[in-house]
Amino acid sequence: MTNSFAEFQNAKMFMVIGSNMTEAHPVASTFLKNAVMNGAKLILVDPRRQPLADFADLFVQIKVGSDIAFLNALMNVLITEDLYDKKFVQSCTTGFDELKAKVMAYPPEKVSDICGVSPEKIRETARLLASVKPCMLCYTLGITEHTCGKNNVMSTANLQMLLGNMGVESGGVNPLRGQNNVQGACDMGALPNVFPGYQQVANPEARAKFEKAWGVTGLPDKPGLMIPQMMEGLASGKVRALWIFGENLANTEPDIAKVEHELASAEFLVCNDIFPTETTRFAHVIFPAAAWSEDDGTITSSERRVNRIRKVSDAPGQAKPNWWIFKQIAKRFGHEWTSNSGQEIWDNEVSVLAPSLAGIKYHRIENDGLQWPCPNEEHPGTAFLHREGKFTCGLGVFNAVDWTPPAEVPDDQYPFVLSTGRRLYHYHTRTQTSRAGMDVILPEETADISPHDAKSRDIADGDYVRVWSRRGEVVVKARLTEQVPPGMVWMAFHFREGNANWLTNPAFDPVTQTAEYKACAVNLEKKV
């Protein structure tokens, strides 16, 4: 997030796109609802009539995967009607002419068919957006989990720069992160192209810095593989050994049948985990790991805030902290690592090596955490980025992009679009929530369908239905809900039985390698 949760309360306007906040980030949504109750405007853009729609001044129900067309049309109106922030565009950005040329090809009349929203409503949305400043734009995986995910993200940034909503309190582009430490894992360099603190592995100076710090030579300069490439590498033999730490790829990746074939192809598979999972079945060695509250450390939230995790008890049996496990392997390769606790790793290595984290030390985050960038120990942390329109690389760059449809769209054989997401009572593949009593409230997966489609197929609420795609099929109960528009099936990936990923399409954004979980084509029928 460029901005912070605390800024929700004073926000004057929100645009929420592709974010089912009340279920996926419930506490964040309470601050948004508070602001709306106090008069802030809310524009909700979502294919589903999700719970925030009840709070929205304007609910724009776009078709799945039409985000860029819609956002370009908004920018078309803002430019055509002269409603954009000329001062911000002139002084803080570059690439406006290219953006203008691009979005001129997206007039509301043309886009209306693509996104299923009337030209009048598109214009109304643009005018409402321009009428209040600043506006906080929030998105989640509805934006990123598409083959055009990167371009979707670019489009949200284009819109906010055009409106001059960057670099200000209660503005910005705010992706809400789905997992407690997905931000931190990125910050730590658990990515194929960067060291901790986003220092590029391709940069010789960065490599020299880390070689010195780690006492090694020859750090590799070529960015490595991303998860989907690793998985395909297992099947092709390019990747021989895979180490999976605390991920249940067998349930979370698209096209489970394909993923399981890939996992089974591994010459050697190691897992660190706290439970046996569908993924650890394929392991050759499983290391039992310490869980949350069994180790001291830090995690970093969506708002870039580094918070403490504290130990309450030892891990059960012989289970050990993960950092200890990695250290023991390093030792067997002849590397003696000195840090011997979460605090030593953070204070003596991470915060020394990552400039944006340099001012964050354990003693400073005993209570509330600190938000990076925090370059020195006197720095109070940074609530919002790009203050006064100053971007990291100087000017904010407009990246004009074209709309592209999802890789797989409904046809005669598969007439429904399947979109997926998370439900309130469960978390991912339920390794945690199923063991914390949540199954009582949500005991099984359902296929959420519109009453309209249910009627035409003679399906009643609670009937078992068969849902199938080109990859596989599941049998689940139907849940009839007005949240879902006709033509859509909506499912989650919490349960092994009826997991949406038996059906989802392993098509990926070419740059980010993010799978198109939000759109594939399926058919369904009542199970007799």
Added chain:
Amino acid sequence: MDSFTLTLNGKQVEFEPGQTILTVAENNGVRIPTLCHLKGCTPTGACRICLVEVAGARSLVASCSTPAEKGMVVETETDRVHRTRKLTTEFLMASGKHDCITCERSGACTLQDLAYRYGIDKVRFETATRPYENEDANPFIIRDFTRCILCGRCVQACQEVQVNRAISFGYRGPHAKIIAGVDVPYHESDCVFCGQCLQACPVGALVEKKARFAGREKDVEKVRTTCPYCGVGCQLDLHVRDKRIVKVSAVEDAAPNKGRLCVKGRFGYDFIYSKDRLTTPLIKENGEFREASWDEALDLVAAKFKEIIAKHGSDAVAGVSCARSINEDSYQMQKLFRAVFKSNNIDHCART
């Protein structure tokens, strides 16, 4: 006169227009007891515990809902104030079953504190019988209507703090009750089990089912930590007894959640105690896992990685880190892959 001042217990104090007497008192270190007042919410003035004496006013006024005015003379601890607070407390004590022996909230109960503060060792009124059965049909929260004092804090927590709009006041007079929906159990209503009502309840009317008889305020140590679920980073107080988490509450006034949680943050903590936990290294042999020592398992993994790197190069190994575990674990794993294995094949579910 430009500045806004009033007299509080004989002392001149300044205030901002719009502030209540209660806020002015708090800002000046004067503690007025409250019961129904829920910080940040619309004052209701319902419980009459925060009454104070204002010179010239016909009756005592509720400090939580009375705006401060220029020149006001306020006394917070007069005999008349004490007598009234004591009487109100007695009425509340007679309103239901307020025996503390096995009450979960004993030691952290506002009514108990008031009774003690005003020295009520005997209630002069007959105890009313509440016509409602406890609700323990829902999975997480026990609703004990005999202990409910109808202060309405839970309603405000639901309506104004979380804006889930699941509970409200129902019925009238002696039949008054906090109801969910059209008076159905929580799990049949719009309740999403955020448990903000629990966090707001000043007595033992709402208690965590999982925490029942597991340890009260005096038995536990509170350990602050961060929620293990989504990316908001809510701050939790773990209530720990004998190195075991028995309950979770939200840290009030902490960034970012300001005393709020959701169902997973509040009730989803005990997965770590599951009997399914992996407790020993496992090595697969002939298709079956067998238990192994750390040394054996670590040696095997090191040997296999050495062998594969020697045979196929560093790019033949790859690692997926965890987006739920601590930063230090991810740092360590990427360091292992880069510095030891000489591979940048390290990723995690960053984009999903």
